[in-house]
Amino acid sequence: MALLNEELQGQLKEVFSAMKNDMTLAVFTQKGACYSCEETISFMKEIEALSDKIHLETLDLEEDSERAKAYNVEMVPSIVMLDSDKKYRGVKFNGIPAGHEINSFIPGILEVSGSGEPLPEEFTAQLESVKKPVNIKVFVTLSCPHCPGAVQKAHKLALENSFIDAEMIEAQTFDEISNKFNVSSVPKIVINDQYELVGNQPLEAFLEEIAKTQQ
Amino acid sequence: MDFKLDMNLGGQFNKSQKKSFDKNAFYDVLIVGSGPAGLSAALYAKRKGMRVGVVSNKSGGQVVDTTSVENYLGIDFETGEGLIEKFMHHVDTLDVPMLKDVDVKTFEKTDQGFDLVLGREERLKTKTLILATGSKPRKLGVKGEDQYLGKGVAYCAICDGPLFEGRDVVVAGGGNSAVEAAIDLAKIAKTVTLVHRSAFRADQIIVDKLSDLENVTIHLQTQIEEIVGEQLVSGIVVRDKATNETRTLKTDGVFVEIGYLPNNQLVEGKLNLNDRGEVIVNALNETSEPGVFAAGDVTDTPYKQIIVAASEGAKAALTANDFVNRGNA
Numbered sequence: 029m030a031l032l033n034e035e036l037q038g039q040l041k042e043v044f045s046a047m048k049n050d051m052t053l054a055v056f057t058q059k060g061a062c063y064s065c066e067e068t069i070s071f072m073k074e075i076e077a078l079s080d081k082i083h084l085e086t087l088d089l090e091e092d093s094e095r096a097k098a099y100n101v102e103m104v105p106s107i108v109m110l111d112s113d114k115k116y117r118g119v120k121f122n123g124i125p126a127g128h129e130i131n132s133f134i135p136g137i138l139e140v141s142g143s144g145e146p147l148p149e150e151f152t153a154q155l156e157s158v159k160k161p162v163n164i165k166v167f168v169t170l171s172c173p174h175c176p177g178a179v180q181k182a183h184k185l186a187l188e189n190s191f192i193d194a195e196m197i198e199a200q201t202f203d204e205i206s207n208k209f210n211v212s213s214v215p216k217i218v219i220n221d222q223y224e225l226v227g228n229q230p231l232e233a234f235l236e237e238i239a240k241t242q243q
Numbered sequence: 244m245d246f247k248l249d250m251n252l253g254g255q256f257n258k259s260q261k262k263s264f265d266k267n268a269f270y271d272v273l274i275v276g277s278g279p280a281g282l283s284a285a286l287y288a289k290r291k292g293m294r295v296g297v298v299s300n301k302s303g304g305q306v307v308d309t310t311s312v313e314n315y316l317g318i319d320f321e322t323g324e325g326l327i328e329k330f331m332h333h334v335d336t337l338d339v340p341m342l343k344d345v346d347v348k349t350f351e352k353t354d355q356g357f358d359l360v361l362g363r364e365e366r367l368k369t370k371t372l373i374l375a376t377g378s379k380p381r382k383l384g385v386k387g388e389d390q391y392l393g394k395g396v397a398y399c400a401i402c403d404g405p406l407f408e409g410r411d412v413v414v415a416g417g418g419n420s421a422v423e424a425a426i427d428l429a430k431i432a433k434t435v436t437l438v439h440r441s442a443f444r445a446d447q448i449i450v451d452k453l454s455d456l457e458n459v460t461i462h463l464q465t466q467i468e469e470i471v472g473e474q475l476v477s478g479i480v481v482r483d484k485a486t487n488e489t490r491t492l493k494t495d496g497v498f499v500e501i502g503y504l505p506n507n508q509l510v511e512g513k514l515n516l517n518d519r520g521e522v523i524v525n526a527l528n529e530t531s532e533p534g535v536f537a538a539g540d541v542t543d544t545p546y547k548q549i550i551v552a553a554s555e556g557a558k559a560a561l562t563a564n565d566f567v568n569r570g571n572a
Contacts, residue, residue: 170249213397
Protein backbone atom coordinates (compact mmCIF):
# COMPACT_ATOMS: atom_id res chain seq x y z
CA MET A 29 0.00 0.00 0.00
CA ALA A 30 1.34 3.40 -0.95
CA LEU A 31 2.28 5.71 1.89
CA LEU A 32 2.22 8.84 -0.23
CA ASN A 33 -1.10 10.03 -1.54
CA GLU A 34 -1.32 12.33 -4.52
CA GLU A 35 -1.33 15.47 -2.39
CA LEU A 36 1.82 14.49 -0.49
CA GLN A 37 3.50 13.47 -3.74
CA GLY A 38 2.87 16.93 -5.13
CA GLN A 39 4.15 18.65 -2.02
CA LEU A 40 7.27 16.51 -1.89
CA LYS A 41 8.03 17.08 -5.59
CA GLU A 42 8.11 20.75 -4.82
CA VAL A 43 10.32 20.24 -1.78
CA PHE A 44 12.71 18.10 -3.82
CA SER A 45 12.92 20.76 -6.54
CA ALA A 46 15.30 22.51 -4.13
CA MET A 47 17.80 19.61 -4.34
CA LYS A 48 21.19 20.81 -5.53
CA ASN A 49 22.91 17.59 -6.60
CA ASP A 50 22.02 13.94 -7.07
CA MET A 51 21.93 11.57 -4.12
CA THR A 52 21.43 7.85 -3.59
CA LEU A 53 19.33 5.95 -1.10
CA ALA A 54 21.23 2.71 -0.47
CA VAL A 55 18.75 0.40 1.25
CA PHE A 56 19.96 -2.70 3.03
CA THR A 57 17.59 -5.60 3.64
CA GLN A 58 18.05 -9.27 4.25
CA LYS A 59 16.42 -12.48 3.07
CA GLY A 60 14.11 -14.12 5.51
CA ALA A 61 12.72 -12.56 8.63
CA CYS A 62 12.98 -8.81 8.43
CA TYR A 63 10.44 -6.59 10.06
CA SER A 64 9.29 -3.78 7.72
CA CYS A 65 11.93 -4.46 5.01
CA GLU A 66 9.31 -4.91 2.35
CA GLU A 67 7.44 -1.75 3.38
CA THR A 68 10.69 0.19 3.52
CA ILE A 69 11.71 -0.80 -0.02
CA SER A 70 8.29 0.05 -1.38
CA PHE A 71 8.30 3.40 0.43
CA MET A 72 11.76 4.23 -0.96
CA LYS A 73 10.53 3.42 -4.48
CA GLU A 74 7.78 5.95 -3.96
CA ILE A 75 10.33 8.55 -2.85
CA GLU A 76 12.69 7.78 -5.75
CA ALA A 77 9.89 8.39 -8.23
CA LEU A 78 9.47 11.97 -7.05
CA SER A 79 12.78 13.38 -8.30
CA ASP A 80 15.28 12.65 -11.07
CA LYS A 81 18.01 13.49 -8.60
CA ILE A 82 17.10 10.66 -6.19
CA HIS A 83 18.49 7.22 -6.98
CA LEU A 84 17.69 3.97 -5.27
CA GLU A 85 20.01 1.05 -4.73
CA THR A 86 18.91 -2.11 -2.95
CA LEU A 87 21.53 -4.13 -1.12
CA ASP A 88 21.66 -7.24 1.01
CA LEU A 89 23.30 -7.20 4.42
CA GLU A 90 25.11 -10.50 3.75
CA GLU A 91 25.70 -10.46 0.01
CA ASP A 92 26.95 -6.89 0.14
CA SER A 93 28.72 -7.27 3.44
CA GLU A 94 31.72 -5.18 2.43
CA ARG A 95 29.61 -2.18 1.64
CA ALA A 96 27.57 -2.77 4.77
CA LYS A 97 30.79 -2.66 6.71
CA ALA A 98 31.91 0.52 4.98
CA TYR A 99 28.69 2.25 6.05
CA ASN A 100 28.63 0.64 9.49
CA VAL A 101 25.32 -1.07 8.72
CA GLU A 102 24.46 -3.79 11.22
CA MET A 103 20.69 -4.02 11.16
CA VAL A 104 17.95 -4.16 8.52
CA PRO A 105 16.17 -2.34 7.12
CA SER A 106 18.76 0.39 6.98
CA ILE A 107 18.80 3.36 4.64
CA VAL A 108 22.17 4.89 3.91
CA MET A 109 22.29 8.24 2.16
CA LEU A 110 25.10 8.72 -0.36
CA ASP A 111 26.04 12.04 -1.94
CA SER A 112 26.53 12.79 -5.65
CA ASP A 113 29.98 11.15 -5.54
CA LYS A 114 28.35 8.08 -3.97
CA LYS A 115 30.18 8.88 -0.80
CA TYR A 116 28.81 8.00 2.62
CA ARG A 117 28.53 11.15 4.71
CA GLY A 118 27.43 9.62 8.01
CA VAL A 119 23.68 9.91 7.41
CA LYS A 120 21.77 6.69 8.09
CA PHE A 121 18.26 5.59 9.11
CA ASN A 122 17.69 2.20 10.74
CA GLY A 123 14.03 1.24 10.44
CA ILE A 124 11.35 2.73 8.25
CA PRO A 125 11.35 6.54 8.43
CA ALA A 126 7.56 6.77 8.51
CA GLY A 127 5.30 8.54 11.01
CA HIS A 128 7.01 11.64 12.34
CA GLU A 129 10.41 10.52 11.07
CA ILE A 130 9.46 11.58 7.55
CA ASN A 131 10.32 15.00 9.00
CA SER A 132 13.95 14.02 9.47
CA PHE A 133 14.16 11.86 6.35
CA ILE A 134 13.17 14.55 3.83
CA PRO A 135 15.62 17.14 5.23
CA GLY A 136 18.26 14.38 5.17
CA ILE A 137 17.76 13.97 1.41
CA LEU A 138 18.05 17.73 0.89
CA GLU A 139 21.14 18.00 3.08
CA VAL A 140 22.98 15.12 1.40
CA SER A 141 22.14 16.64 -1.99
CA GLY A 142 24.04 19.71 -0.86
CA SER A 143 21.17 22.13 -0.37
CA GLY A 144 21.30 22.43 3.41
CA GLU A 145 21.88 25.62 5.32
CA PRO A 146 25.39 26.04 6.75
CA LEU A 147 25.89 25.66 10.50
CA PRO A 148 26.66 28.86 12.41
CA GLU A 149 30.39 29.54 12.59
CA GLU A 150 30.70 28.98 16.33
CA PHE A 151 29.65 25.35 15.87
CA THR A 152 31.87 24.65 12.87
CA ALA A 153 34.83 26.02 14.80
CA GLN A 154 34.09 23.62 17.65
CA LEU A 155 33.68 20.72 15.24
CA GLU A 156 37.11 21.24 13.77
CA SER A 157 38.67 19.78 16.89
CA VAL A 158 36.81 16.47 16.38
CA LYS A 159 39.44 14.12 15.00
CA LYS A 160 38.54 10.75 16.49
CA PRO A 161 35.58 8.62 15.32
CA VAL A 162 32.22 9.54 16.85
CA ASN A 163 29.08 7.44 16.51
CA ILE A 164 25.75 9.08 17.37
CA LYS A 165 22.71 6.86 17.82
CA VAL A 166 19.37 8.62 18.04
CA PHE A 167 16.61 6.32 19.27
CA VAL A 168 13.10 7.35 18.19
CA THR A 169 9.53 6.16 17.97
CA LEU A 170 7.44 7.00 14.94
CA SER A 171 4.82 8.73 17.09
CA CYS A 172 7.25 11.17 18.70
CA PRO A 173 6.92 14.75 17.46
CA HIS A 174 10.23 15.91 19.02
CA CYS A 175 12.37 13.08 17.69
CA PRO A 176 12.99 14.29 14.11
CA GLY A 177 14.63 17.44 15.50
CA ALA A 178 17.23 15.37 17.35
CA VAL A 179 17.83 13.15 14.31
CA GLN A 180 18.34 16.16 12.06
CA LYS A 181 20.89 17.69 14.42
CA ALA A 182 22.88 14.45 14.63
CA HIS A 183 22.90 14.12 10.84
CA LYS A 184 23.90 17.75 10.41
CA LEU A 185 26.93 17.19 12.64
CA ALA A 186 27.86 14.10 10.60
CA LEU A 187 27.69 16.07 7.36
CA GLU A 188 29.96 18.74 8.81
CA ASN A 189 32.65 16.39 10.09
CA SER A 190 33.80 13.18 8.41
CA PHE A 191 34.69 11.56 11.74
CA ILE A 192 31.05 11.64 12.83
CA ASP A 193 28.62 8.86 11.92
CA ALA A 194 24.98 9.51 12.87
CA GLU A 195 22.13 7.03 12.78
CA MET A 196 18.45 7.06 13.56
CA ILE A 197 17.30 3.86 15.24
CA GLU A 198 13.58 3.11 15.36
CA ALA A 199 13.28 1.72 18.88
CA GLN A 200 10.34 -0.62 18.35
CA THR A 201 11.79 -2.34 15.30
CA PHE A 202 15.15 -2.79 17.02
CA ASP A 203 14.04 -3.62 20.53
CA GLU A 204 17.14 -5.63 21.34
CA ILE A 205 19.55 -2.74 20.94
CA SER A 206 16.99 -0.38 22.51
CA ASN A 207 16.85 -2.56 25.59
CA LYS A 208 20.61 -2.74 25.68
CA PHE A 209 20.72 1.03 25.97
CA ASN A 210 17.71 1.16 28.33
CA VAL A 211 15.67 3.27 25.96
CA SER A 212 12.42 4.16 27.72
CA SER A 213 12.11 7.77 26.68
CA VAL A 214 12.68 9.20 23.23
CA PRO A 215 14.52 10.84 21.63
CA LYS A 216 17.45 9.20 23.37
CA ILE A 217 20.89 10.07 22.08
CA VAL A 218 23.82 7.73 22.72
CA ILE A 219 27.32 8.82 21.73
CA ASN A 220 30.04 6.19 21.23
CA ASP A 221 27.79 3.75 23.14
CA GLN A 222 28.77 5.58 26.31
CA TYR A 223 27.49 9.12 26.71
CA GLU A 224 23.74 9.63 26.85
CA LEU A 225 21.28 12.47 26.38
CA VAL A 226 17.49 12.33 26.66
CA GLY A 227 15.22 14.72 24.77
CA ASN A 228 15.61 16.94 21.73
CA GLN A 229 18.73 18.66 23.03
CA PRO A 230 20.33 21.77 21.54
CA LEU A 231 23.47 21.41 19.39
CA GLU A 232 25.55 22.72 22.29
CA ALA A 233 24.62 19.64 24.34
CA PHE A 234 25.58 17.30 21.48
CA LEU A 235 28.93 19.04 21.18
CA GLU A 236 29.56 18.89 24.89
CA GLU A 237 29.10 15.11 24.91
CA ILE A 238 31.12 14.71 21.71
CA ALA A 239 33.99 16.63 23.32
CA LYS A 240 34.18 13.91 25.99
CA THR A 241 34.99 11.33 23.30
CA GLN A 242 37.94 13.36 22.02
CA GLN A 243 40.04 13.38 25.17
CA MET B 244 2.57 -1.80 13.11
CA ASP B 245 0.53 0.20 10.67
CA PHE B 246 2.71 2.72 8.87
CA LYS B 247 1.50 6.17 8.02
CA LEU B 248 3.13 9.52 7.57
CA ASP B 249 2.81 12.52 9.86
CA MET B 250 4.37 15.05 7.60
CA ASN B 251 4.83 18.56 8.88
CA LEU B 252 5.16 20.78 5.84
CA GLY B 253 4.48 23.99 7.69
CA GLY B 254 7.85 25.62 7.82
CA GLN B 255 11.08 23.76 7.63
CA PHE B 256 10.84 22.43 4.07
CA ASN B 257 9.09 25.48 2.79
CA LYS B 258 12.09 27.31 1.38
CA SER B 259 9.99 29.47 -0.89
CA GLN B 260 8.30 31.28 1.96
CA LYS B 261 7.13 34.71 0.97
CA LYS B 262 7.58 36.16 4.41
CA SER B 263 10.92 35.95 6.08
CA PHE B 264 11.52 37.21 9.55
CA ASP B 265 13.15 40.63 9.42
CA LYS B 266 15.34 40.89 12.48
CA ASN B 267 15.99 44.58 11.95
CA ALA B 268 12.38 45.70 11.67
CA PHE B 269 10.60 47.72 14.33
CA TYR B 270 7.53 45.69 15.17
CA ASP B 271 4.20 46.89 16.52
CA VAL B 272 3.94 43.67 18.44
CA LEU B 273 6.17 40.67 18.95
CA ILE B 274 4.54 37.51 20.22
CA VAL B 275 6.62 35.05 22.21
CA GLY B 276 5.26 31.53 21.85
CA SER B 277 3.46 29.65 19.09
CA GLY B 278 0.88 27.59 20.93
CA PRO B 279 -2.86 28.34 20.73
CA ALA B 280 -2.52 31.68 22.60
CA GLY B 281 0.39 32.95 20.51
CA LEU B 282 -1.07 31.86 17.17
CA SER B 283 -4.48 33.30 17.94
CA ALA B 284 -2.84 36.59 18.97
CA ALA B 285 -0.86 36.58 15.71
CA LEU B 286 -4.02 36.10 13.67
CA TYR B 287 -5.88 38.94 15.40
CA ALA B 288 -2.92 41.33 15.37
CA LYS B 289 -2.23 40.77 11.68
CA ARG B 290 -5.88 41.27 10.76
CA LYS B 291 -5.84 44.56 12.65
CA GLY B 292 -2.99 45.64 10.37
CA MET B 293 -0.27 45.52 12.98
CA ARG B 294 3.32 44.76 12.05
CA VAL B 295 3.58 41.43 13.88
CA GLY B 296 6.17 38.71 14.33
CA VAL B 297 6.12 35.42 16.25
CA VAL B 298 9.18 34.14 18.08
CA SER B 299 9.14 30.63 19.53
CA ASN B 300 11.37 27.83 20.68
CA LYS B 301 9.03 24.85 20.71
CA SER B 302 6.79 25.15 17.69
CA GLY B 303 3.15 24.54 18.56
CA GLY B 304 3.59 24.44 22.32
CA GLN B 305 2.26 21.77 24.67
CA VAL B 306 -0.71 20.85 22.50
CA VAL B 307 1.59 18.95 20.15
CA ASP B 308 2.06 16.30 22.86
CA THR B 309 -1.68 15.80 23.29
CA THR B 310 -3.08 12.60 21.86
CA SER B 311 -6.55 13.80 21.12
CA VAL B 312 -8.57 16.96 21.45
CA GLU B 313 -12.31 16.51 21.62
CA ASN B 314 -13.46 19.69 23.37
CA TYR B 315 -12.60 22.46 20.91
CA LEU B 316 -15.81 23.90 19.51
CA GLY B 317 -16.39 22.95 15.91
CA ILE B 318 -13.77 20.21 15.93
CA ASP B 319 -15.16 16.95 17.23
CA PHE B 320 -11.89 15.07 17.02
CA GLU B 321 -8.36 16.04 16.17
CA THR B 322 -4.89 15.10 17.40
CA GLY B 323 -3.09 17.84 19.29
CA GLU B 324 -0.63 18.13 16.47
CA GLY B 325 -3.32 18.16 13.82
CA LEU B 326 -5.09 20.99 15.58
CA ILE B 327 -1.89 23.05 15.80
CA GLU B 328 -1.25 22.41 12.12
CA LYS B 329 -4.67 23.88 11.35
CA PHE B 330 -3.88 26.90 13.52
CA MET B 331 -0.48 27.32 11.86
CA HIS B 332 -1.95 27.00 8.41
CA HIS B 333 -4.55 29.65 9.20
CA VAL B 334 -1.88 32.07 10.44
CA ASP B 335 0.36 31.21 7.46
CA THR B 336 -2.31 32.32 5.01
CA LEU B 337 -1.78 35.84 6.40
CA ASP B 338 2.01 35.76 5.95
CA VAL B 339 2.97 36.33 9.56
CA PRO B 340 6.75 36.02 9.86
CA MET B 341 7.87 33.42 12.42
CA LEU B 342 11.25 32.90 13.97
CA LYS B 343 11.38 29.30 15.17
CA ASP B 344 13.69 27.32 17.45
CA VAL B 345 15.11 30.40 19.11
CA ASP B 346 15.92 30.91 22.71
CA VAL B 347 14.42 34.11 24.12
CA LYS B 348 16.56 35.28 27.02
CA THR B 349 14.74 38.31 28.35
CA PHE B 350 13.16 41.62 27.40
CA GLU B 351 14.26 45.14 28.22
CA LYS B 352 12.37 48.41 28.22
CA THR B 353 13.62 51.02 25.76
CA ASP B 354 12.60 54.57 24.84
CA GLN B 355 10.33 53.38 22.02
CA GLY B 356 9.09 50.16 23.52
CA PHE B 357 10.98 46.96 24.19
CA ASP B 358 13.97 44.94 23.09
CA LEU B 359 13.46 41.20 22.98
CA VAL B 360 16.84 39.70 23.77
CA LEU B 361 17.61 36.36 22.12
CA GLY B 362 20.46 33.93 22.72
CA ARG B 363 23.77 35.22 21.36
CA GLU B 364 22.63 38.72 22.33
CA GLU B 365 20.55 39.34 19.25
CA ARG B 366 17.93 42.04 19.81
CA LEU B 367 14.53 42.47 18.22
CA LYS B 368 12.73 45.82 18.53
CA THR B 369 9.03 46.22 19.18
CA LYS B 370 6.45 48.64 20.52
CA THR B 371 4.58 45.99 22.49
CA LEU B 372 5.01 42.39 23.58
CA ILE B 373 2.58 39.53 24.00
CA LEU B 374 3.96 36.76 26.16
CA ALA B 375 2.39 33.41 25.38
CA THR B 376 5.16 31.15 26.57
CA GLY B 377 2.84 28.48 27.91
CA SER B 378 3.77 25.85 30.42
CA LYS B 379 5.83 22.72 30.93
CA PRO B 380 4.92 19.42 32.61
CA ARG B 381 4.84 19.56 36.39
CA LYS B 382 6.95 16.99 38.19
CA LEU B 383 5.74 14.78 41.02
CA GLY B 384 8.60 15.93 43.20
CA VAL B 385 9.17 12.51 44.76
CA LYS B 386 12.30 10.53 45.39
CA GLY B 387 13.45 8.57 42.35
CA GLU B 388 11.71 10.80 39.80
CA ASP B 389 14.87 12.53 38.53
CA GLN B 390 17.00 9.44 38.95
CA TYR B 391 14.74 7.38 36.68
CA LEU B 392 14.03 10.09 34.12
CA GLY B 393 14.33 8.36 30.76
CA LYS B 394 14.63 5.04 32.60
CA GLY B 395 10.93 4.49 33.09
CA VAL B 396 9.77 7.93 34.17
CA ALA B 397 8.21 9.74 31.20
CA TYR B 398 6.28 12.92 30.51
CA CYS B 399 5.10 12.31 26.92
CA ALA B 400 2.74 9.36 26.53
CA ILE B 401 2.47 9.56 22.74
CA CYS B 402 6.27 9.63 22.38
CA ASP B 403 7.24 6.94 24.84
CA GLY B 404 4.09 4.79 24.96
CA PRO B 405 5.24 2.48 22.14
CA LEU B 406 8.33 1.55 24.21
CA PHE B 407 6.07 -0.02 26.83
CA GLU B 408 4.29 -2.44 24.52
CA GLY B 409 3.03 -5.41 26.50
CA ARG B 410 4.33 -4.05 29.78
CA ASP B 411 2.79 -2.64 32.96
CA VAL B 412 2.60 1.12 33.33
CA VAL B 413 1.35 3.66 35.84
CA VAL B 414 -0.18 7.01 34.96
CA ALA B 415 0.04 9.65 37.68
CA GLY B 416 -2.70 12.27 37.65
CA GLY B 417 -6.46 12.72 37.50
CA GLY B 418 -7.07 15.49 34.98
CA ASN B 419 -7.97 15.24 31.30
CA SER B 420 -4.36 14.77 30.20
CA ALA B 421 -3.85 11.88 32.61
CA VAL B 422 -7.05 10.12 31.61
CA GLU B 423 -6.37 10.62 27.87
CA ALA B 424 -2.86 9.26 28.37
CA ALA B 425 -4.19 6.23 30.27
CA ILE B 426 -6.76 5.47 27.55
CA ASP B 427 -4.06 5.73 24.92
CA LEU B 428 -1.55 3.62 26.82
CA ALA B 429 -4.15 0.93 27.47
CA LYS B 430 -4.05 0.14 23.73
CA ILE B 431 -0.32 -0.63 23.90
CA ALA B 432 0.57 -1.67 27.44
CA LYS B 433 -0.44 -4.90 29.15
CA THR B 434 -1.93 -3.07 32.12
CA VAL B 435 -2.41 0.56 33.04
CA THR B 436 -2.80 1.71 36.63
CA LEU B 437 -3.96 5.27 37.14
CA VAL B 438 -2.94 6.73 40.48
CA HIS B 439 -4.24 10.07 41.69
CA ARG B 440 -3.98 11.74 45.07
CA SER B 441 -7.59 13.05 45.12
CA ALA B 442 -10.76 12.69 43.04
CA PHE B 443 -10.92 12.88 39.22
CA ARG B 444 -10.74 16.36 37.72
CA ALA B 445 -11.16 14.99 34.20
CA ASP B 446 -14.39 15.26 32.20
CA GLN B 447 -16.89 12.57 33.15
CA ILE B 448 -17.24 11.48 29.52
CA ILE B 449 -13.64 10.31 29.31
CA VAL B 450 -13.56 8.96 32.88
CA ASP B 451 -16.41 6.64 31.82
CA LYS B 452 -14.45 5.62 28.75
CA LEU B 453 -11.43 4.79 30.91
CA SER B 454 -13.46 2.85 33.47
CA ASP B 455 -14.79 0.59 30.72
CA LEU B 456 -11.32 -0.63 29.76
CA GLU B 457 -10.48 -4.11 31.00
CA ASN B 458 -6.75 -3.69 31.51
CA VAL B 459 -7.08 -0.47 33.52
CA THR B 460 -7.05 -0.19 37.31
CA ILE B 461 -7.83 3.09 39.06
CA HIS B 462 -6.55 4.13 42.48
CA LEU B 463 -7.93 7.48 43.66
CA GLN B 464 -7.08 9.20 46.95
CA THR B 465 -3.67 7.59 46.61
CA GLN B 466 -0.42 9.44 46.97
CA ILE B 467 2.76 8.43 45.16
CA GLU B 468 5.57 8.58 47.72
CA GLU B 469 8.53 7.24 45.80
CA ILE B 470 9.63 5.74 42.50
CA VAL B 471 11.83 2.70 42.99
CA GLY B 472 13.96 0.43 40.82
CA GLU B 473 17.46 -0.64 40.04
CA GLN B 474 18.75 0.17 36.56
CA LEU B 475 15.20 0.92 35.46
CA VAL B 476 11.94 1.66 37.25
CA SER B 477 10.44 -1.41 38.90
CA GLY B 478 7.68 0.09 41.00
CA ILE B 479 6.13 2.94 42.93
CA VAL B 480 5.49 3.28 46.63
CA VAL B 481 1.98 4.58 47.26
CA ARG B 482 0.06 5.63 50.32
CA ASP B 483 -3.69 5.09 50.57
CA LYS B 484 -4.99 8.33 52.06
CA ALA B 485 -7.98 6.69 53.76
CA THR B 486 -6.08 3.99 55.60
CA ASN B 487 -2.66 5.66 55.61
CA GLU B 488 -1.15 2.34 54.58
CA THR B 489 1.75 2.24 52.16
CA ARG B 490 2.49 -0.45 49.65
CA THR B 491 4.54 -0.98 46.51
CA LEU B 492 2.92 -1.34 43.10
CA LYS B 493 5.04 -3.10 40.49
CA THR B 494 5.40 -1.21 37.23
CA ASP B 495 7.78 -0.79 34.30
CA GLY B 496 6.95 2.82 33.60
CA VAL B 497 5.54 5.91 35.25
CA PHE B 498 3.87 8.50 33.03
CA VAL B 499 3.57 11.78 34.92
CA GLU B 500 0.52 13.81 33.83
CA ILE B 501 -0.19 16.02 36.82
CA GLY B 502 -0.56 19.39 35.21
CA TYR B 503 1.77 22.14 34.23
CA LEU B 504 4.08 24.85 35.49
CA PRO B 505 4.23 28.25 33.78
CA ASN B 506 7.24 28.97 31.56
CA ASN B 507 8.04 32.23 33.33
CA GLN B 508 11.85 32.31 33.15
CA LEU B 509 11.63 35.20 30.72
CA VAL B 510 9.64 37.46 33.03
CA GLU B 511 10.79 36.62 36.53
CA GLY B 512 11.58 39.80 38.40
CA LYS B 513 10.05 41.90 35.63
CA LEU B 514 6.32 41.28 35.96
CA ASN B 515 4.05 40.59 38.89
CA LEU B 516 3.50 36.86 39.35
CA ASN B 517 1.14 34.99 41.64
CA ASP B 518 2.28 32.37 44.14
CA ARG B 519 2.15 29.69 41.45
CA GLY B 520 4.54 31.72 39.32
CA GLU B 521 1.85 32.67 36.80
CA VAL B 522 1.85 36.13 35.22
CA ILE B 523 -0.96 38.19 36.73
CA VAL B 524 -3.19 39.69 34.02
CA ASN B 525 -6.43 41.64 34.13
CA ALA B 526 -9.46 41.12 31.90
CA LEU B 527 -7.65 43.01 29.12
CA ASN B 528 -4.57 40.76 29.41
CA GLU B 529 -2.48 43.66 30.68
CA THR B 530 0.43 42.76 32.94
CA SER B 531 2.07 44.97 35.55
CA GLU B 532 4.25 46.48 32.79
CA PRO B 533 2.40 48.82 30.37
CA GLY B 534 2.89 47.57 26.81
CA VAL B 535 3.52 43.98 27.87
CA PHE B 536 0.53 41.66 27.56
CA ALA B 537 0.26 37.98 28.37
CA ALA B 538 -2.08 35.16 27.37
CA GLY B 539 -2.57 31.43 27.77
CA ASP B 540 -1.09 28.94 30.21
CA VAL B 541 1.64 31.29 31.44
CA THR B 542 -1.00 33.59 32.99
CA ASP B 543 -3.13 33.33 36.11
CA THR B 544 -6.27 32.93 33.98
CA PRO B 545 -8.04 29.86 35.35
CA TYR B 546 -8.66 26.65 33.35
CA LYS B 547 -5.75 25.67 31.16
CA GLN B 548 -7.69 24.74 28.07
CA ILE B 549 -6.84 25.15 24.38
CA ILE B 550 -9.96 27.16 23.67
CA VAL B 551 -9.31 29.41 26.68
CA ALA B 552 -5.73 30.06 25.56
CA ALA B 553 -6.88 30.87 22.03
CA SER B 554 -9.48 33.36 23.22
CA GLU B 555 -7.03 34.98 25.64
CA GLY B 556 -4.55 35.37 22.78
CA ALA B 557 -7.19 37.16 20.73
CA LYS B 558 -7.93 39.55 23.60
CA ALA B 559 -4.26 40.28 24.18
CA ALA B 560 -3.81 41.19 20.50
CA LEU B 561 -6.81 43.51 20.53
CA THR B 562 -5.55 45.24 23.68
CA ALA B 563 -2.07 45.60 22.19
CA ASN B 564 -3.62 47.11 19.06
CA ASP B 565 -5.55 49.67 21.15
CA PHE B 566 -2.38 50.45 23.07
CA VAL B 567 -0.43 51.19 19.87
CA ASN B 568 -3.30 53.17 18.34
CA ARG B 569 -3.63 55.35 21.43
CA GLY B 570 -0.03 56.31 20.87
CA ASN B 571 1.12 54.92 24.16
CA ALA B 572 4.04 53.31 22.45
